[in-house]
Amino acid sequence: MTELIRRADGRLAGRAIAILMEGDYVEPELHYYERRFAEEGAKVEFLTRLWGQERLTFTGHEYRLPFTVDGDLESVDDERLRGYDALIVPSGMVSDRLRYTADVAEPAPAVRLLRRAFSEPSVLKGIICHGMWLVSPIPEVVRGRRVTCHNNLLGDVRNMGAVYTDQDVVVDGDLVTARAADRCHLFARTLIDLIAARADRGLRRSLREEHGAQVPIAAAAIPATATAVVTATANGGGSVAVRVANPARSIPGERYVPEARGTNGNGNGNGSENGNGNGNGNGNGSHNGEASPRETPANGDGAALGFSFSDLVAGYVTGYDPATRVLDLRTSDDRPVRATLTDTTSAQFLRNLGDPYVDATGHVDELLTPGRHLYVYGVFYAESGGHAMQATALVFLGRGVGDYNFEEASWWQRQLAELARFYRRAQFGETRPVNFDDYRTVIRLGGDKSDHHVQETDTISRLVYGMSSAYMLTGDEDFLGVAEQGSQYLRDHMRFVDRDNDVVYWYHGVDVRGDTERKLFTSEFGDDYDAIPAYEQIYALVGLTQTYRVTGDPRIAADIEGTLRLLRTFFRDPERGGYFSHIDPILLSPHHESLGANRSRKNWNSVGDHAPAYLFNLLLATGEQRHVDMLEECFDLIVEHFPDQGSPFVQERFHADWSPDRGWGWQQDRAVVGHNLKIAWNLMRMNAVRPKQSYVDLAERLGASMPEFGSDQRRGGWYDLVDRGLPDGGGKPRFVWHDRKAWWQQEQAILAYLILAGETGSPDLGERFLKQAREAASFYNAFFLDHDEGGVYFNVLAAGTPYLLGTERLKGSHSMSMYHAAELCYLATVYTRLLVSREPLTLWFKPRPDADRVLRVAPDALPPGAARLHWVEVDGKPHAAFDAANLTVQLPASADSLTVKAHLVPLSRRGTVR
């Protein structure tokens, strides 16, 4: 065999990879690994069962090539095993031969080694093709996990309880699987990236240290393990009471949909509290004891509620006794809850859009280990002076303690692709290219259209945003095609080019009937009637700007510039700064008397929504400092005027002179919880672009105080509209219309806490913020994904049941149309990978021939040095002309659009998380 050259300066220098070997191996595959990993600098060891020999020589499957192995898998002790970065089970008959055992009571040595490797999170398990056979004696290590394999093994892996995923390579935490030997290059590439990323962030070391005594953030001092499945230790102790605060009052009234600008419909806040599964049967025993001193029910003793009701609890397991099936939990705010499981308690794992239902009912006893975060839905029975909870349905968020399925590398990306497919199918069917004449703002729950004929500018632009973002993460050109057609349609049908003033503005929408279209010039929403709201002009740019990032289309750039001139000329307050919320449609004045309650006003949307809707993305696309200046002015005004000593929540509405407006419409003196979170999130982005302590201070202050006042610390999730003032005598703020939870406000929480966790300078705050990010992402993924129809729900009741009445059944209207859900998927991927778990990220771009020849590929407003451009491909070929630190690519001149793939890696920098 020729001498292999191991590159000392490779990305994997100092790393070690073990590969199992036996006869009937696939020659090209094994030889590829041997050279490919050496090329990256890794040391490769081949291991087999030597049967007492010093070495064994195997012959290959196809060409009978000899391959000599002297590594003895039976001599690999724990320390040596932990020295490997990855253990690979290759294709061919290798796994079948290695699973041979003479003693039928004992698994083969290779199987035992693999089982030990699965209990070491620091060792990646790489299994390809028929390699999954080696797992068959130990199916528990892959149960509930996503895998791929050779098509011949489909039934085998499903019988093992794994979730077959139809992809060439599947990464599920520390398990990497690949379809077949002819995909071994993709498999090796993924392993190399993962090993490099883990080495970069020192993850292996930290996993090793934590293993065996990992302390979950929210359940300190409870020992647990990081392995997938461990046996629960019985813990019957801990006598606690279950009490409930009185159910939130529900006030009928005008429907309020803050971002969505709801049309009418009367949400009277009812809705059958019908959970998943049903918990009939008798409560077996009461489990009440002394109340925790922290529990002070607002409505006297819990027994005063002498009736049963169902409800949700989010908590971390503190104890579970499989004999009595008594489960003890602590909620996010550290309150104890006890529930009893019954024969009919069902359980499932958290699943993504497009994934099958993964049942966990048969494994509840093994899964209920201390520290585990889960949702318990159940019925509370009035008994013995308190309430006893009987669990009807459980949702497990991941396989092991501290595991969250949504932290798996491709979770959000797959979710975004599913969303894009849903909207593409609903709006345009199978037609190619898509035809926006068919687009309708109103689509029903399942995506079908009604007899409503309006196309709103904002909803088209939001859809375009979602499609462009889906392209950036997946490279699927069908999505980009939708985005480009949509941008063209906006230009042709929604744009008003005002030559007198040299500005561009956007119609509210058009009403289309056959060949005629009626322009809807001013807003049709009650909040903004007969006016042009800044909000709609701002969100008209959301999809155009994201598409401009991808394609560099100069026509889009011209329209964005025209709209910026509109905002500067007519909405801006030249004297006191900021932007007015409305202008009249004829004179374009913010002070016209026809504006009524919207005359000379400013609000969060008009002052701050520029940033998330288009301005950060425009800065990313162009790198122009004037956009930083505009952002800075907006955030300086927010820091100066929005915080309020009298409330944990910011003030959102103002008169021209910045005095608070507390009499406006539905807002009065009330807080939109999600706006507070959105401000925290975007302040951190601003701080990355032009750092100021005042930005971080306000972001961290909001981040630290919001969970208590804006979230549901018992059930999880984030509330909607609440009073800014606290009730006399303290306590939580009152709800305004209802205690439902809206999807977009969950998004704000997830993004705010991810970016806070990734960028805060305080380790203590970092852990708290990461816990909030995980709890928010858990609630969103558990309760907002519509697995039946596709897309996400608008609202859920406090306990997570979808609220599907009136306009809240719709999937296309207002801000529902893909933007928020897509932005969440896109940015949760960016923040999780680059700031939190420190994994690489690949983005796609498609610059046109007439685009600027410098392509900017920064994924978001991240602190300088947070990521580095590692490699670039142009039209499928490696491309060397890029600036790794500035995240720019020098494009060649081209007669056609170029497909650019940019691979970013996180840099090791000050890190507080992990």
Place this chain on the structure above:
Amino acid sequence: MAFDVTTHAEDGVLTVRLTGELDSRAAHRFNEVIGAVPGGTVNRLVLHLAELVYLSSAGLRCLVFAQQKLGRGTEIVLVGTRPEVAETITMTGFDRSVTMQDPVDS
């Protein structure tokens, strides 16, 4: 050239004759005239534009806004539009929402 507007209503048809320059100052007056038309009473709005030599963006906004306020049942017909005025209209996409006729058809 001074702006002038005259209106004539008959059988649900409102005929408006515009002359001169509909600049941004004149737009306010035009908007008052057109805004005074009660919604639901007009099913056809006919604008004679042969003598309109300039249409400002503000003037056009009045027209677009009027169409929205008059409701779906009202058809708008522009008669004898001069090319330079037609261009202003086309740039805003409003030509998709109205019927444009030559003067002989009126």
